[in-house]
Amino acid sequence: MHRFLLKLSSCSLRNSKFQRLILPSLNLFASGSPPPPSANPYSADSFRKSRAFSSKSRALGVRCISSEAGREAIEYDVVIIGAGPAGLSAAIRLKQLCQEKNTDLSVCVVEKGAEVGGHIVSGNVFEPLALDELLPHWRQEQAPIEVAASSDKFWFLTKDRAIPLPSPFDNKGNYVISLSQLVRWLGGKAEELGIEIYPGFSASEVLYDASDKVVGIATKEMGISKDGSKKETFQPGVDIKGRVTLFAEGCRGSLSEKIIKKYKLREEVNAQHQTYALGIKEVWEIDESKHNPGEVVHTLGWPLDPKTYGGSFLYHMNDRQVALGLVVALNYKNPFLNPYEEFQKLKHHPAIKSILEGGTVLQYGARTLNEGGFQV
Missing domain, CATH: 3.30.9.90 (D-Amino Acid Oxidase; Chain A, domain 2)
Structure with missing residues (x-):
């Protein structure tokens, strides 16, 4: 894992090059088609109609299926949670290794912020x-x-x-x-390598198979009222599955903490x-x-x-x-x-x-x- 000196920086989006990171539908492959203006940008449709389902992506093993829970599911080779320095660096290095080995893997990065770099707050002296x-x-x-x-x-x-x-x-x-600006730049480099980045999608649940192996994450459901009932605008979450799932959520990530507790990782290695x-x-x-x-x-x-x-x-x-x-x-x-x-x-x-x-x-x-x- 590449190292980054992190502390506290945030910057507004200034470069039109990174507009692609905010609205995936603006950067579709030829086979994709954008959702209508009235569509919920957080629905499963947003994934199905985005560039993740182009002919190129299907060739890399990206598949849209129906999960057991009745929600739509997408399968990648590698799913990375968090488009920060660690998550993007891992994605970029993975694609570089693919090029070196003359192979390819489908890689997806899911980011809860509305834009890549939007949740990066760091006053940064960068090594x-x-x-x-x-x-x-x-x-x-x-x-x-x-x-x-x-x-x-x-x-x-x-x-x-x-x-x-x-x-x-x-x-x-x-x-x-500004670490926020650097992360946006890394996001552009990741996209140039064919990495799918989905900002605005919050991972809310870890998915396990029958043997308790991590097989991906589920995104948050949208359109839930305060009392827990479903509104007319309700949209179910999407299961994003991968052969490998990498959690790069940052400080005390909610899903990372669940995994640490489930598998008793701190107890296993007597971590401080x-x-x-x-x-x-x-x-x-x-x-x-x-x-x-x-x-x-x-x-x-x-x-x-x-x-x-x-x-x-x-x-x-x-x-x-x-x-x-x-x-x-x-x-x-x-x-x-x-x-x-x-x-x-x-x-x-x-x-x-x-x-x-x-x-x-x-x-x-x-x-x-x-x-x-x-x-x-």
Whole structure:
């Protein structure tokens, strides 16, 4: 599995090239036909009429069948849950290996977000080693990796001071990027290799055969009222089956957790207990005179108390933008601690306020992070 340095970034879709990732029906093969405007985009029809059922895809082993539950089912060789860096990298590498072995496999990536990259929230200092291995020519292919890390700063914050400390990080050769933009770019590369990507479809259930082997996932049913009854617009989920199913859901994925518990994977290898944190992030556009592209700042201390694990980051990206974030471990003992309020305090620290003053918030988001626990 290729490695990616992950933390917290989100960006709006700007490149028309990736419109294909939002509406699969816009990128049909000749044998496909788009659903009528009135059709539910989340129905089984969306799969059946999409490019997954072109003559080319059928030649790769993609089949539309009826499942035992009465829902339609699609069969692929490999089904990947999650169109993040891990899921897309796995899909791309699999297709590369197919080319090397002069064979082919049908590969489907299911993504719950309405667009590829839409659920990626990461303030990211990116180490390109994994991408060098996966796509060696990315520098010549207009990848959204432009701002090289130029300096490292590490501060201990008190309420009104930023005390410089020796930086424990070495970001020479790394880049300050938007991981969301990189994931969109990877999505385009995946599609060029013939990988089917379905954004907007949430995997809600793991499918097993009679021997308890994982054989795929089922997408979420649509058109269910609050009391559980079916509306007139009800659309059943779709079973997406594969000879191999890869779960790349990210931090504490719901289906991954079910599988871990079902097969007692942590008990089998005596894995350490996993710990988590909450990361909150904003992207600001600041005054050009305060902008230092590539500057990387990490802090510890205030506004968190000495008993609470966490810290903040400030990354100078391109286009006069900075990513500011606070990470707070979710094992904090103070029941009155509010991570959002702590983030607001951080923005009023003199060292941070002086950079943000006169600027504008462009984007904001939050997500949970894996923080610890060695997993074999």
